[in-house]
Amino acid sequence: MILAKRGATVDGFDISPRAIQCARRRAVANGVADMTAFEVASFYSLPYDDARYDAVIGQAILHHLREKGQVARELYRVLKPRARAIFSEPFGNSSWLERLRLLVPVPSGAPDDPTEWTRQLKYTDLEPFRSLFEIDVAEMQLLSRLERLVSSRRLVAWLKRFDVSVLRTCPWLRRYARTIVVELRRR
Numbered sequence: 001m002i003l004a005k006r007g008a009t010v011d012g013f014d015i016s017p018r019a020i021q022c023a024r025r026r027a028v029a030n031g032v033a034d035m036t037a038f039e040v041a042s043f044y045s046l047p048y049d050d051a052r053y054d055a056v057i058g059q060a061i062l063h064h065l066r067e068k069g070q071v072a073r074e075l076y077r078v079l080k081p082r083a084r085a086i087f088s089e090p091f092g093n094s095s096w097l098e099r100l101r102l103l104v105p106v107p108s109g110a111p112d113d114p115t116e117w118t119r120q121l122k123y124t125d126l127e128p129f130r131s132l133f134e135i136d137v138a139e140m141q142l143l144s145r146l147e148r149l150v151s152s153r154r155l156v157a158w159l160k161r162f163d164v165s166v167l168r169t170c171p172w173l174r175r176y177a178r179t180i181v182v183e184l185r186r187r
């Protein structure tokens with residue numbers, strides 16, 4: 001919606017008809033229905049022409065898809081040469097930390113599925129993309145992952161600043177981050 005509001009023409013897809021219905025309603029509510037087209041489709045077989053897109057953006061989707069090689073091929077196909085895809089994904093590179101995460105109480109109503117821990121993205125999930133894309137990653141959230149336990153906004157803001165600084169200066173801690181932003185540049 002944000003990109004469409006800034007003038008981009010946006011196509012969106014999800015395998016869930018409900019998600020697509022919701023996206024269409026939101027496009028109308030935001031006054032960008034003319035700039036957007038949403039379709040029910042699977043990432044494994046996209047209904048789009050070759051080299052159609054300047055950019056692809058995804059939020060919490062890659063970690064759901066087991067066939068990463070097929071995703072890489074479809075992404076490569078629909079992007080223009082040198083175009084980029086950016087994904088923000090829950091990161092679960094450390095299995096003991098992910099197990100620990102399940103012990104943290106979730107406030108009632110939080111949209112969190114505790115069984116998903118086995119499907120968090122890992123560094124190794126990026127391997128199938130390497131031959132088709134140049135890859136950059138930014139790991140985020142170390143202590144600020146505790147924000148759902150902390151009610152003080154000031155403390156959460158401090159934890160976020162702490163994370164930025166620690167993750168910059170201690171690269172070995174990045175594998176324990178909670179979120180990863182992956183940038184894929186088509187070769």
Ligand SMILES: C[S@@+](CC[C@H](N)C(=O)[O-])C[C@H]1O[C@@H](n2cnc3c(N)ncnc32)[C@H](O)[C@@H]1O
Pocket residue numbers: 013014015016019041042043044058059060061064065
């Ligand atoms: C965690 S949700 C994220 C939804 C949305 N991107 C967001 O950030 O609110 C994961 C989404 O992936 C979709 N999904 C799962 N498998 C898919 C596939 N093979 N192709 C397309 N979408 C898929 C699900 O329907 C679900 O809407």
